Amino acid sequence: xxxxxxxxxxxxxxxxxxxxxxxxxxxxxxxxxxxxxxxxxxxxxxxxxxxxxxxxxxxxxxxxxxxxxxxxxxxxxxxxxxxxxxxxxxxxxxxxxxxxxxxxxxxxxxxxxxxxxxxxxxxxxxxxxxxxxxxxxxxxxxxxxxxxxxxxxxxxxxxxxxxxxxxxxxxxxxxxxxxxxxxxxxxxxxxxxxxxxxxxxxxxxxxxxxxxxxxxxxxxxxxxxxxxxxxxxxxxxxxxxxxxxxxxxxxxxxxxxxxxxxxxxxxxxxxxxxxxxxxxxxxxxxxxxxxxxxxxxxxxxxxxxxxx
Amino acid sequence: xxxxxxxxxxxxxxxxxxxxxxxxxxxxxxxxxxxxxxxxxxxxxxxxxxxxxxxxxxxxxxxxxxxxxxxxxxxxxxxxxxxxxxxxxxxxxxxxxxxxxxxxxxxxxxxxxxxxxxxxxxxxxxxxxxxxxxxxxxxx
Numbered sequence: 364x365x366x367x368x369x370x371x372x373x374x375x376x377x378x379x380x381x382x383x384x385x386x387x388x389x390x391x392x393x394x395x396x397x398x399x400x401x402x403x404x405x406x407x408x409x410x411x412x413x414x415x416x417x418x419x420x421x422x423x424x425x426x427x428x429x430x431x432x433x434x435x436x437x438x439x440x441x442x443x444x445x446x447x448x449x450x451x452x453x454x455x456x457x458x459x460x461x462x463x464x465x466x467x468x469x470x471x472x473x474x475x476x477x478x479x480x481x482x483x484x485x486x487x488x489x490x491x492x493x494x495x496x497x498x499x500x501x502x503x504x505x506x507x508x509x510x511x512x513x514x515x516x517x518x519x520x521x522x523x524x525x526x527x528x529x530x531x532x533x534x535x536x537x538x539x540x541x542x543x544x545x546x547x548x549x550x551x552x553x554x555x556x557x558x559x560x561x562x563x564x565x566x567x568x569x570x571x572x573x574x575x576x577x578x579x580x581x582x583x584x585x586x587x588x589x590x591x592x593x594x595x596x597x598x599x600x601x602x603x604x605x606x607x608x609x610x611x612x613x614x615x616x617x618x619x620x621x622x623x624x625x626x627x628x629x630x631x632x633x634x635x636x637x638x639x640x641x642x643x644x645x646x647x648x649x650x651x652x653x654x655x656x657x658x659x660x661x662x663x664x665x666x667x668x669x670x671x
Numbered sequence: 672x673x674x675x676x677x678x679x680x681x682x683x684x685x686x687x688x689x690x691x692x693x694x695x696x697x698x699x700x701x702x703x704x705x706x707x708x709x710x711x712x713x714x715x716x717x718x719x720x721x722x723x724x725x726x727x728x729x730x731x732x733x734x735x736x737x738x739x740x741x742x743x744x745x746x747x748x749x750x751x752x753x754x755x756x757x758x759x760x761x762x763x764x765x766x767x768x769x770x771x772x773x774x775x776x777x778x779x780x781x782x783x784x785x786x787x788x789x790x791x792x793x794x795x796x797x798x799x800x801x802x803x804x805x806x807x808x809x810x811x
Contacts, residue, residue, distance in 0.1 A: 404687035411683060411753055415716065415742055512685040512755050513739070520794070524787030584714075584746060592701045592717035601718055602742075608755070612685055 367655065370648040374641055381637035387453070388630035394508070395544060395623035402541070402616045409609060416562060416602050423595035431527045432557050432604050439532015440477045443500065443522060444468060445554065445611070447538035447618040448488030450507045455629035457539060457547075457622050458487040464537050464549045466495075480531065482522065484615065500525070510619060515612035519554075522611075523604055526555045538614040539621035545628060547621035552614070554607055562606050677729055678710045679749040682736070682757055689736065689757045696727040697750050699743060706743075708750050715745040721801035724757060735760055737805040739798055763806040771799035 446465045448458045469479040482501035483489045489502045501521055506514045525531045533555065540550040591598060680697050682690040697708040700722035708715075724738040741754030775796035782788040 401686065405685050407688065408683045408685045408753060411744075411751055412742070415744055415753070418716065515685075516739075516755055520791045524791045527787035580747065587714040587746065590713055590715045590717075592703045592706075592715065597702070598716070598718055601740075609685065 365647070365651065367648060367651045370644055370651055374644045374648065377637050377640050377644065381634050381641070384630045384633040384637065388627050388634060391623045391627035391630060392544075395620060395627060397509075398541075398616065398620035398623055402613075402620060405609075405613060405616065409613075412602075412605065412609070416599075418589075419591075419595050419598045419602055420562075422589070422591065423599045430600055430603050432523060432555060432607065433559060433562075435556050436526075436529065436532040439529070441480060441531050442472050442477050443480050443482060443525065443531040443534040443555075445482045445484065445501075445518070445522065445534065445536045446488050446492070447536070447614055448483065448485035448491075448507075449618070449622040450486040450504060451622075452487055453629065454622050454626035457625040458485070458491070460549050461537055461539065462488060462491050464551065465492075468535065468537065468551065477532075482518070484518065484618075507615070507619060507622065510612070510615035512608075512612050515615055516608045519604070519608040519611045522555060523607055531555070536610070536614055538618045539625070541617040541620040541624065544624040547624055552610070554610055557603060557606050562603055676710050678708065678712070678745075680726060680752070681750070682724070682726075682752045682754070684754055684757050686756075690726060690734070693729060694726045695729055696725075697752070698723075698725040698727070699738065699752065701743065708743075708745055711748055712745050712750075715743060717743045719743050719752070719754060721798040723760075723801075723805045724752065724754070735805070737763055737802045740794070758802070760805050763802055765803060765806050768799045768803045768806065772796055772803070775799060 444465055446461050448461050452458060465481065469481075472479050480500045481492055481497050482503070483492055483499055484503045485507045486504045489499060489504060492499060501518070503514065503518055522531070522534050526534055533553065536552045536554045538550060538552075539547045541547050677693040677695055678697070680690065680692065680694045682688070695709070699706060700720050701717040702720060703717070706715075706717065719738065719741040721737075721739050724736045726734045728734065736757040736759060738752075738757050739755035741752060743753075744751045775792045778792035779789065779796065782792060
């Protein structure tokens with residue numbers, strides 16, 4: 364049986380662990396709030412851009428939709444997968460479930476005769492994939508705590524270039540979709556070719572409703588003689604790739620929120636677990652102390668009996 | 672609504688709203704050239720290139736940002752600027768920008784003209800150079 368001192372030491376070390384995990388939980392909670400705010404901050408921009416796109420698309424006419432980023436590459440055999448992980452660990456299954464989903468997708472693509480080239484966001488994902496012997500097409504690290512739009516732009520531009528130059532026939536995105544601090548799930552989404560419905564807002568009712576609010580202004584908007592710089596066709600050609608940038612940016616923001624949410628939950632569980640362990644050890648310590656007292660009494664009684 | 676000699680201006684980036692208020696003039700650069708928007712301008716929808724974005728306040732003060740590529744829409748005496756980045760000039764890092772220019776030049780040398788990679792390098796270089804000019808303008 365352990366001595367009282369040993370048990371005492373273990374209790375104090377578990378208490379330290381508990382303090383650290385509680386602190387990490389609090390830090391993650393604060394960062395999560397900021398990450399949620401940044402997702403909300405993106406909304407007005409995305410809505411304004413969608414409105415402009417509809418206007419430009421109408422002015423340009425349907426034939427202008429023949430843009431390289433909208434074209435499907437038939438029969439291509441090289442698929443790009445962008446895995447969005449974090450720079451740091453200690454966040455439950457946050458990083459590993461992305462890696463697992465990526466590997467699973469690679470297996471499916473290979474079974475259908477296509478090769479997969481990985482690009483990775485985040486140090487954790489990059490090092491796991493390299494450890495598995497994968498050659499990475501792109502590695503983007505050092506910003507997953509607070510991704511900037513410029514980071515997303517760089518990633519998207521690189522993937523668009525590879526797609527337009529026909530190095531890749533399709534690009535998928537795998538990231539942790541953020542629902543709530545307790546719920547995140549792995550989502551796979553096609554980044555390129557860009558989905559037309561998404562860009563042109565087809566099937567998005569919310570836009571139609573907004574316009575009805577002020578129909579007089581909307582009418583004036585339609586009738587106005589607009590100056591387009593440059594032509595609507597050229598404008599559209601530059602507008603559409605921006606959707607890939609926004610999609611990547613949004614996935615980075617969601618991934619960051621998921622990471623903090625996942626870490627918060629993992630750290631809370633660790634702290635709760637530490638509390639339980641401390642309870643068990645305290646019981647153990649009391650038992651050891653009681654055994655020591657019993658032993659002492661027995662010795663005293665035994666000594667007294669020997670004398671009488 | 673904005674007053675007689677002012678227009679309402681809104682500057683949005685994916686990272687949030689940068690400005691929302693009345694201005695006398697808005698200056699930026701479109702794919703065609705420099706543009707200044709005053710009150711009651713005709714409706715415009717334009718592609719913006721990296722440059723210095725200037726908002727002339729009613730009091731005479733001028734607010735400046737280094738803006739990345741974006742979009743400008745002017746309608747009903749109200750201007751909306753959508754840009755990827757809008758950075759105050761004093762927060763630009765000249766050394767980092769020079770590095771970006773060099774890196775883009777290197778990629779331009781490595782890629783084929785007209786390819787997607789070439790276009791990307793070109794945009795990166797133009798953006799970093801435009802930001803450097805904005806950073807230099809405040810030092811002078």
